[in-house]
Amino acid sequence: MKNFRIIILLGLFALASCNKDEDAAPQDTTRPVINSSTHLHGVIGGKINAGNKLEIHYKVSDNLGLKELKIDVHNNFDGHSHGRLAGTPYEWDTIIRLSGTLREDEIETWIPSTALAGPYHVGLFVTDAAGNQGNSFYLDFNLSNGSEPVINITAPANFGLGEIDMKPLDTLRLAGTATDPDQIEKVKIEVEEEGEHMRISSATDGEPLYKREFKISTHPSLFTDANTFQFANIINPGDLIKLPSVAPGTSKHFHVKIIVSDKLGNVRMREGELHVE
Amino acid sequence: MTFKFSIHLKCILILCLFITSVINAQPLVLSGRVLDENKQPLQSATVYLHETLQAGLTDSLGFFSLKGLSPGVYHLHVQLIGYEKISKWVNLKTDDVFIETELKESIGQLQEVVIEADRNKFSEKESSQPIIQVGKEYIRRNNGNTLMETLDRLPGVSSINTGVGVSKPVIRGLSFQRVLVADQGIKQEGQQWGADHGLEIDQYGVENIEIIKGPGSLLYGSDAIGGVISLGKPNILQEGTHLSESRLIYKTNNHTYGITSTAKGNKKGFVYQARVTGLSYGDYRVPSDTFYYQDTYFPLFGGRLKNTAGREVHSNLMLGVHRKWGYTHLTISNYHQKVGLFTGAIGRVTTDRLFQDGRRNIGLPFQQINHFKVISNTTLQLGKGWLESDLGYQHNDRQERSVPHTHGQPLPDNSTLALRLQLQSISAGLRYFVPKGHRHTLVFGAQLSQQNNRPSGFEFLLPSFSSTQLGIFMLHKYKPIDHLTIHIGARIETARQIADRSIFPFYRRFVFIDSVERNSRVARRYLNYAAAFGLSWDLTRRLHLKLNAAKSYRLPVVPELTANGMHHATFRFEKGNPNLEPEQGYQFDAEFKYQIGGLSMQYSPFLYYFSNYLFQRPTGLFPRVEIDGALYALPSTSQVFEHTQTKAQITGQEVQVEWAIGSGWKISQNMEWVWGENLSTGLPLPYMPPASYFSGLSWQSGKQRGKIRKLYFEANMGIISAQKRVERNEWSTPGYQMLHLSGGFSLYHKQEEIVQVSLQCRNATNTLYFNHLSRYRILNLPEPGVNFIVQLSWKLEKKHKAKS
DSSP states (O other), rough: OTTTTOOOOTTSSSSOOOOOOSSSOOOOOOOOOOOOOOOOEOOOOTTETTTSSEEEEEEESSSEEEEEEEEEEOOOTTTTTOOOOSSOOOOOEEEEEEESSSEEEEEEEEEOOOOOOOOEEEEEEEEEETSOOOOEEEEEEEEEEOOOEEEEOOOOOOOOTEEEEEEEEOHHHHHEEETTTTEEEEEEEEEEESSSSSSSOOGTTTTOEEEEOOOEOOOGGGGEEEEEEEGGGOOGGGSSOOOOOOOTTTOOOEEEEEEEEEEEEOOEEEEEEEOOO | HHOOOOOOOHHHHHHHHHHHHHTTSSOOEEEEEEEEETTOOOSSSSETTTTTTTTTEEOSSSSEEEEESSSSSEEEEEEETTOOOOEEEEEEEEEESEEEEEBBBSSSSSOSOOOOOOOTTTOOTTSSSEEEEEEEEHHTTOSSHEEEEETTTEEEEEEEEETTTTTEEETTTEEHHHHHHHEEEEOOSTTTTTTHHHHHHHHOOOOOEEEEOOOOOOOOOOOOSSSEEEEOOOOOTTTTTEEEEEEEEEETTTTTEEEEEEEEETTEEEEEEEEEEEEEOOBOOSSOSSSEEEEEEEEEEGOOOOOOOOEEEEEEEEEEETTTTTTEEEEEEEEEEEEEEEESSSOOOGGGGSSSTTTTOSSEEEEEEEEEEEEEEEEETTTTEEEEEEEEEEEEEEEEEEEOOSSSSSOOTTOOOEEEEEEEEEEEEEEEEEOTTTEEEEEEEEEEEEEEEESSSOOOOOOOOEEEEEEEEEEEEEEETTTEEEEEEEEEEEEEEEEOOEEEEETTEEEEEEEEEEEEEEEEEEEEEEEEEEEEOOOOSSSEEEEEEEEEEEEEOHHHHHOOOEEEETEEEEEEETTTTEEEEEEEEEEEEEEEETTTEEEEEEEEEEEEEEEEEOSOOOEEEEEEEEEEEOOOOEEEEEEEEEEEEEEEEEEEEEEEEETTTTEEEEEEEEEEEEEOOOOOOOSSSOOEEEEEEEEEEEOOOSSSEEEEEEEEEEEEEOOOOOTTOOOOOOEEEEEEEEEEEEEEEEEEEEEEEEEEETTTTOOOOOOOGGGGGGOOOOEEEEEEEEEEEEEEEOOOOOOO
């Protein structure tokens, strides 16, 4: 008769029921947690080579008792739209039986050398014995198979290594090449303002600061040939990356993403950070 | 269809017989006088006969007369704003009858004349169950984004929403297939089990609503275990009157533009009504530019919820004949809605998917619903009693479209059609009212329904199925003394459900592995009974009591038996259980109403016990299939929720206080509280509405002359408590306060109301809050911010002098 309340309605209603708890399931509504120390081994600088071992190091806990952990690796090539690809992207998942209140362990999977290159994510999902499911946890990595495009940014010099300091209303001039012997399908460049808690500022009204897609068919002047893209050739005033004004005494942060895909469906992504003050 | 036709034929046959049999009878006149408690005549009181829908108004001396009647027993309803409605039993034999009626002053809910939607011809007061009646004036003044949003401030009523275009009713914490919606006696059939499947009703076409709080299984069968929302017949114009009415609607929050137009009339007893409604709205705005979900902040660019825009086109045509033998109406309607779902509602939420794509754009994912309905209602005089029949055909076509998200399963045509459900239903109801004298009313009824559901699309959720139900019932109303009405009734129902076996191909990394059975064939037969006993009693002149005890039931629906797949509406992988038993409810409720002077107080407690309440239990296991000894995980980020049953209890109460303080001012206070408990686990039942308290102050001008009349104003403050009693995997929701303002007036020309203006400001303080029952609650998405609603209607009325 635990927690079984009855309101006596002016004595009119008889007691409707009075049963004992059948399954003495604890009244547990606390969700299990995937600890933030969960990480990937074998991924260096966000990158792993096909044919290698991906190690997922996880730490999960619950107040009373864990039940299952599901790990799901799949591609994130085009948002999450799972569009049509020339090759086969890598997919892997497993369900791990758990018990106890804390589990810290590692599980590994071999990525075949034929897997398509590009950005992937690892999703982790955990439940406890009472059926509470914890918040999902995602880890991202870039898979390289040797035949994905090569992005070589020569200017700004420290692109992708640290924050690049820039002035308001400056123009970001990229130099260098993207090359691929299998021909370049397209080059995508996006610059987004970073928000306080978020990768993208919601103050931008949803429009990235800059978003362009270059293909040899539409922008032949940017390509030396079907296999080489020249960043320095972006000189058309409409395609220049112009930074906005920033109120004196304040600063803004921007995230630059360069995504190059080849005709086989291999993808390479490079990212950089800008600090505008 | 053959069945329906044969019923039609029989009706026509009976109809012909009676036309010939009554044609020779001398037409009779029912006249009378309506007075108040001090024997002063009441002008403009509406009188109408339930059986023939003949209506009239009292003159300045309180007199009325209804002509051309044939001998028989009738129910006469008399109502006037500010007075209690009454219903009188009248027996016309061979002579004209004159009756004198007294109306008692009242300050209850009723602000307008509402035609009874009750299937038993009982007045609200005679019923032993708590009933709320709502008319078109209330619906217009409180216009929300959907019919249920319009009604959800009524005590005991709430709604489950998906954004702003989709909502379904909740009565005392019960919803989905536990609340039945009946449109002119025909049960609305449109996948009630799903949280994202809204009610397919054009709220602009609804003129009379009766909400029965509590079990309605006796009269409506399965699915009415928690309550009934009965949409009544449209108001019928007086003979020789034609009317056209149009309304423009604009809402600031999501830039809704809408128009609804109707034309109706009555020429020598031939009645017609046509309506067309069109609505277009953009993404709605919330008072926040971020939301926090799964430990991450996500942007809501410009405070707009991407892809929540929608478009709706609804149409309706009713034709009817009114004669002294009764009447018959045929209503054909179509509801069409295309509404976007917030991009994060299906699949993983990522920032990339939240970039705006235009305010009025409807991208993927979206739903497209088409609900086509034909209803025929007939009332015929059969001897001295009356036979009523309701026939209906419905085709509910629901399409859920989303980006192919099949994880390794090739799609030959790259279709975006994730799920399509086509549900066809035929329903027939017959009731015979046995003439028994004014102390007894005896009703016999039978109901038959047949359903067929056909799913398609690249996702699997439920199989194709068919079901048949046949129920018969008997209801006896007995008035041993004038101030006491006793009801007793019983129903038995037999039902059959057949769900096909479903086999789906299973792919792994684009490689076909095997065909997998998603559900086995299910064939079930059921036999259930419902019974009810109730009373309605004037204990004193001021104190009125209603008591009701009922045994009710609800059949498991096919998704509860056979579901096996990801249900995006709930973010859950649902698995059915083919062995579930029909839900059995033992339900007790009461209502105490005390009235003194301008003060009215109402208290309605209830206690429901379910021996096997059906719900979804989380298993803690992720979905998988076993093929040749190997286990494969299914693409799902959710664990499996298994449909199961438990002993459960729901209790709660509603308190209503209304105080007319004079000169048109009124104070109203409403409180509701629901407590649901799973008696096996001691955990709360899923998705129980939080306790709420609404406090309102309103003023209405009583001016009877001049150009501007019906000037009104209302301020309503809601205090909604936090909901911390939650089932596993349900977020607790913080409490909030909400201010709604509304006002308006009518313009008159030569004593005719020609223009109505109504203004509303919902969420006037632009409060950031979460709705515990919203589908988007799982994503921690806030509810819409401030919303100004402007409505302008105009009327053209043409009256011919009726030839007498």
